Amino acid sequence: MSSSAAQPFWRAAGMTYITYSNLCASLVRQCLKEPYRSEAVSREKVHFNVSKWVDGKPEKPTIRTDTPE
Numbered sequence: 001m002s003s004s005a006a007q008p009f010w011r012a013a014g015m016t017y018i019t020y021s022n023l024c025a026s027l028v029r030q031c032l033k034e035p036y037r038s039e040a041v042s043r044e045k046v047h048f049n050v051s052k053w054v055d056g057k058p059e060k061p062t063i064r065t066d067t068p069e
Contacts, residue, residue, distance in 0.1 A: 010020035029040045046066040051058040 049061040
């Protein structure tokens with residue numbers, strides 16, 4: 001049974017679900033009181049390696065950090 005359900009508001013706003021969920025999580029973290037806020041913000045940080053490939057071999061990886069501001 002298929003109905004013409006309303007489009008999710010995050011999609012109508014031009015967001016992806018990941019962007020929407022990250023925004024919601026950020027708002028929840030801002031509502032927390034200390035010390036819970038600083039613990040949650042520290043878990044939010046993301047570190048990852050990026051390697052460029054030249055002639056089929058990876059070059060030296062660089063470590064990047066994706067931290068919100």
